[in-house]
Amino acid sequence: MSEITDLSLNELRAALDNREVNPVEVAKAYIHRIQESDERVKAFITVTEDIALEQAAKAERMIEEGNSGPLTGIPIGIKDVICTKGVPTTCSSRMLEGFKPPYDATVMEKLNGQGAVMVGKLNMDEFAMGSSTENSAFFPTHNPWDLDRVPGGSSGGSAAAVAARECVVSLGSDTGGSIRQPAAFCGVVGLKPTYGRVSRYGLVAFASSLDQIGPFARNIKDCALTFQAISGHDHRDSTSAPMPEEDFVSACTPKIEGLTVGVPAEYFVEGMSNEVEETVRQAINRFRDAGATIKEISLPHSRHALAAYYIIATAEASSNLSRYDGVKYGFRAEEYSNLMEMYRATRSQGFGPEVKRRIMLGTYCLSAGYYDAFYKKASSVRALIIQDFKNAFDECDIIAAPVTPTTAFRIGEKAQDPIQMYLSDIFTIPVNLAGVPGISMPCGFDSKGLPIGIQLIAKHFQEKILFQAAHTLETVLDLQIKWPELKTKS
Amino acid sequence: MARITIEEVEHVADLARLEFSSQEKEQFTKELDEILELVSQLEDLDTTGVEPAYNVLELQNVFREDEVKASLPRDEALSNAPESENGAFVVPRII
Numbered sequence: 410m411s412e413i414t415d416l417s418l419n420e421l422r423a424a425l426d427n428r429e430v431n432p433v434e435v436a437k438a439y440i441h442r443i444q445e446s447d448e449r450v451k452a453f454i455t456v457t458e459d460i461a462l463e464q465a466a467k468a469e470r471m472i473e474e475g476n477s478g479p480l481t482g483i484p485i486g487i488k489d490v491i492c493t494k495g496v497p498t499t500c501s502s503r504m505l506e507g508f509k510p511p512y513d514a515t516v517m518e519k520l521n522g523q524g525a526v527m528v529g530k531l532n533m534d535e536f537a538m539g540s541s542t543e544n545s546a547f548f549p550t551h552n553p554w555d556l557d558r559v560p561g562g563s564s565g566g567s568a569a570a571v572a573a574r575e576c577v578v579s580l581g582s583d584t585g586g587s588i589r590q591p592a593a594f595c596g597v598v599g600l601k602p603t604y605g606r607v608s609r610y611g612l613v614a615f616a617s618s619l620d621q622i623g624p625f626a627r628n629i630k631d632c633a634l635t636f637q638a639i640s641g642h643d644h645r646d647s648t649s650a651p652m653p654e655e656d657f658v659s660a661c662t663p664k665i666e667g668l669t670v671g672v673p674a675e676y677f678v679e680g681m682s683n684e685v686e687e688t689v690r691q692a693i694n695r696f697r698d699a700g701a702t703i704k705e706i707s708l709p710h711s712r713h714a715l716a717a718y719y720i721i722a723t724a725e726a727s728s729n730l731s732r733y734d735g736v737k738y739g740f741r742a743e744e745y746s747n748l749m750e751m752y753r754a755t756r757s758q759g760f761g762p763e764v765k766r767r768i769m770l771g772t773y774c775l776s777a778g779y780y781d782a783f784y785k786k787a788s789s790v791r792a793l794i795i796q797d798f799k800n801a802f803d804e805c806d807i808i809a810a811p812v813t814p815t816t817a818f819r820i821g822e823k824a825q826d827p828i829q830m831y832l833s834d835i836f837t838i839p840v841n842l843a844g845v846p847g848i849s850m851p852c853g854f855d856s857k858g859l860p861i862g863i864q865l866i867a868k869h870f871q872e873k874i875l876f877q878a879a880h881t882l883e884t885v886l887d888l889q890i891k892w893p894e895l896k897t898k899s
Numbered sequence: 900m901a902r903i904t905i906e907e908v909e910h911v912a913d914l915a916r917l918e919f920s921s922q923e924k925e926q927f928t929k930e931l932d933e934i935l936e937l938v939s940q941l942e943d944l945d946t947t948g949v950e951p952a953y954n955v956l957e958l959q960n961v962f963r964e965d966e967v968k969a970s971l972p973r974d975e976a977l978s979n980a981p982e983s984e985n986g987a988f989v990v991p992r993i994i
Contacts, residue, residue, distance in 0.1 A: 511975040604955050618954050647961045648954070716938040727915060734916075736988050738979035748991045752916040765917055769908070769927060770934055772915040786941050788951030793944075795952055827930060828937055844955025869956070 413438040414574040415892070418483055418631035421577060425472060425482050432472065432482030436465035436526050439484040443528065443575045449895050451550050452560075452570040454489050455497055456529040468524040479634045479658070481524035486576035488567045489530040490537055491622065492611035493517055496527075500613050501545035502535045504759035505739045514611020515646070516580060516622055516639045523638055528576050531566030535761045536730065537587055537615045539563050540833045543824050544763045551820070552594060553893035554859055558817040561591030561833075564625070568595040571625045572893055578635045579625045584615050585718055586812075586837025588623045589849035593812035593862025596851045596890060598632045598879075599625045601837075603870050604844035605650030607636075608643030616725035617648070619718075619841040629850065629880045633657040636872065652870060660873040661880040663699075668878060670696045671706035671805030676836055681814035684855040689811045692852035692863045695885045696809065696878075704805055708797040713790050714839040715831060720774050720787035721842070727771030733759060766827065791842050798843045802868045807878045811836050812849045812862035836864060846872050848879050851888060857898060860890075902935040903928060 413435055416424060424430050440458050447453050461484065468482035487493060490500050492510035494517070499505045513521065520527070534544035542550040542565025550565045552558040553573040560569040564581030568591035571579050581588045583601035592599025600623040607622045614620060624635035637657045643649045672693055677686055697703050735741035735755030742754035760768070774783035801808060813833055823830045840847040845866055852863040863882070867875040908928045912919055919927060973986050982989040 508979055511971055511978060644961075644963070648956070648958060650956060710944075713941055713944055716941050719934065720938055720941075731916075735981060736990055739981075741981035745991065748993050749916075751991055753918045756916050757918045760917075766927065766930060766934075768915050768917065769911055770931060773903070773907070773911045773931070773935075776911060776914060783938070785951050786946060787938075788953055789946035789949040790941055790944060792949050792952035793946070795955060828933060831937075842955075 414442045417627050418577050418634055421483060422479060426477065432465040432468035432526060433462065435482060436461045436484060436528070439528050439576060446573050446895055447575060449551060449556055450553055450569050450573045450575065451548050452531055452566040452573065452575060453486070453529045454499060454501065454532050454547060454566070457496060457527055460496065461526050461528045464521070464524065464526045468526060471524045478523040480520060480638050482526060483578065484526045484528045484576045485520065486529055486531045486567060486570045486579035487517070487527055488533055488564050488579070488581045490533060490582050490613045491516060491580060492613070493527070493530065496530065498530065498613070500536045501533045501547055502759065502761065502764070503546045503740055504733050508739050510611070512611065515608035515643045517611065519639055525638070531564070531570055531579060533566055534563035535764050536613070537563040537582055537584055538726070538763050538767055540586070540590060540830050541818070541823065542566060543820065544761060546761050549820055552817045553895050554596060555817065555857070555898040556895065557819055557897050558859070559594065559820055561594035561817065563587040565591050567625050568592050568597055568599065571595070571597045571627060573895060574892060578631055580622055580639070581625055582612055582620055582622050583841065584619045584722060585841050586834040588625065589812050589837045589847055589862070589864060590834060592625060592849040593860065594817040596860030596893070597625055597627060598629055599623065599849045600632050600636055601840060601847045602636065602640065602872060603650070603846045605648055606640045606652070606846070606870070606872070608641070608646040608649050610643055610645040614729040616722040617729065618725060619722060629876060629883050630658065630661045632848070633661050633876045650870070655873060657872055657876055660876040662877060663881045663884040664877060665696065665881040666700040668807060669702045669704055669805040670878070671704050671801055671808045673706050673708045673711065673801070673808060673810055675708050675711040676810035678814070681811065682816065682855070685811055685813070685815060685861050688853040688855070688861045689863050692882065692886060693809050696882060699881055699885045706801045706804055706808065708801055708839065710790065710793045710797050711839055714794055714842055715835055717787040717790040717794070718838045718842060719770065719831065720783050721791065723767040723771030724774050724784050725771070727768045727775065730764070730768055763827070794839055795843045798845055806867070806874055808866040810864045810866065812864040816855045816857070816859035816861055840866055845869055846875055848875050850879055850883060851890060852882070852886060853888070901932050902939065903931050
C-alpha cells in the first residue's frame with residue numbers, strides 16, 4: 410500500500426473498512442505530515458493533535474461496531490472561521506485571539522457525529538476578507554506549488570493543506586470566491602454550494618446574504634462525499650433551505666451526453682493570462698469530445714458584478730462586525746476612560762487594515778444620503794445578475810468558465826493595491842451574487858508549473874448535475890496530478 | 900474631483916467606532932476614493948424599474964412554536980468575556 414497521506418478519501422475509506430489501516434494510525438500519519446511540512450506551508454493556525462487522536466479512537470470503535478459512515482476516521486481541516494467548541498476560533502484576527510466558542514457549528518456537529526477526525530484549524534484572510542491569505546493577522550500561508558506564491562484566499566489555508574496532503578479534505582467558506590479561487594491556485598477541487606444548502610449556524614458572519622460553507626478535496630468524488638456530509642436543512646439557520654436529501658456521490662458518474670455546456674463570452678477578458686484562457690478553452694473542448702453540446706452564452710451584467718459585490722459585501726460586513734465591541738468575547742483594548750473610547754480603541758487595535766477598509770466602505774455606503782445611491786443601486790444590479798443566470802440556464806445545463814484571470818501571484822505582489830487584489834475575484838463573484846453553486850477543479854498547468862482551474866456553474870440546487878459534469882471532465886482530462894514538492898520555484 | 904473628503908472619512912470612522920491617526924486618515928481617504936471610483940461605474944447602468952434583490956432565494960419568514968428550551972449556561976456565555984463579575988459582563992461606567 411502507498412503512504413497513508415497519499416490516499417484519497419475514497420481510497421482511505423476502503424483501506425479503513427478493510428482494516429488495512431486503523432483511524433489512529435491514519436491520524437498519527439497526518440499529524441506527522443503536518444509537523445514535517447507545515448513549517449514551510451503555514452496552513453495551520455492550530456493543530457488539534459489531542460482531539461484528533463481522541464476522535465480517531467472513537468472512529469475506530471464505530472468501524473468495529475459496523476457503524477462507519479463515509480467520513481468516519483477521515484482527517485479533516487477546518488477554516489478558522491467555523492466555530493469549534495472549546496477550540497480557538499480566531500478568524501485570523503487579533504480581535505478573536507483566544508476565543509473558544511462555547512458551541513459547535515452545525516457542520517461540526519455533523520462531522521463529529523459521523524466520526525470525522527479534526528486535525529486542526531486553518532489560516533485565512535482576516536474575517537475572510539481577502540484573496541491571498543496575506544491578510545491573516547498571524548502569518549501568510551504559502552502555495553505548496555511554489556512557496557514564494559500565495560495560495561489564494563480567503564480560504565488559503567484550507568486549499569494549501571489539502572494540496573500539501575496535511576489533511577484529506579477541508580472546509581472553507583466562500584463569499585466572493587474564497588473557496589474556488591484558492592482551489593484553483595492550489596490545484597485542488599473546491600465547491601461553493603447553492604446559498605442555503607449548508608447551514609451557516611456557527612460560521613462567523615462576513616456578508617450574510619453571500620456566505621456559504623463548502624468543501625475542498627483532492628478529487629470530485631471526495632468533494633461530493635464531504636458535501637453530502639455537511640449539507641442539509643437546519644432550523645437554526647433561517648436562510649437554510651428545506652430541501653429533501655439527495656445522493657450527490659452517485660451523481661459522480663462520467664455521463665454527459667445530452668448536456669449543454671454554456672460558455673459566457675464575458676468571462677474571457679482582455680488582460681487575463683493567455684495560458685489560463687487557452688487551458689480553460691481546451692478543457693471545454695474536452696466536454697465536446699465527451700459528448701456534450703457547447704454553446705456560447707452571455708451574462709451581460711458580469712462587468713458590473715465586482716462593483717455591486719463590494720458595496721453589498723462591505724455593507725453587510727460593517728453591520729455584522731459591529732458585534733466586536735470588546736464586551737462579550739475577544740480582544741479589549743487596555744487603555745480607555747469611558748465606554749465610547751473602549752469601543753474605538755478595541756476596534757482600532759483589534760482589526761487589521763483590510764477589515765477596517767471594508768467596514769469604512771460599508772458604513773459609508775449605508776450612511777444617510779448614500780443608501781439609495783450605493784446599497785439600493787447595487788441590489789438592483791444584483792437582481793440583473795440573478796436574471797442573467799436565469800436566462801443563461803434557459804439555454805444550457807452547466808456554465809463553464811475560468812476561475813481566475815491568472816495563476817497564483819507572488820506573495821507581496823498585490824498586497825499594497827486593494828483594487829488589483831479585488832480583481833482576482835471577477836470570475837467568482839457573480840456566482841455568489843446569484844446564489845448558484847459553483848465548483849473549481851484543476852484543468853492543467855501553466856509554463857511555470859502552477860495549477861490552472863476551471864469553474865463549472867449550475868442552477869440553484871443542481872449540485873448533482875455539477876458533480877456529474879465535473880466528474881466527467883475529471884475523467885476525460887485524466888491529469889494525473891503529481892504532488893507539489895513544497896519548494897520555491899525559480 | 901475627489902469622491903470623498905477627509906472630513907467624511909472622519910464622520911464615517913465615528914459611525915463605525917474606529918479611530919485613525921492623521922496619516923491613516925489620508926491613506927484611507929485615498930484608498931476609499933479609488934474604491935468609490937471603481938464602484939461608481941454602476942452609475943452608468945440604468946436600473947429604472949428593477950426591483951432590488953436583497954436575497955437570492957425566495958425567503959419567507961420562518962415561524963415556530965414559542966417553546967421554552969435550554970439556552971447557553973450563563974457561565975459559558977461569560978467564559979470569553981474580557982471582564983465579567985457576578986454573572987454579568989463588565990463595561991466602563993456609563994451613568
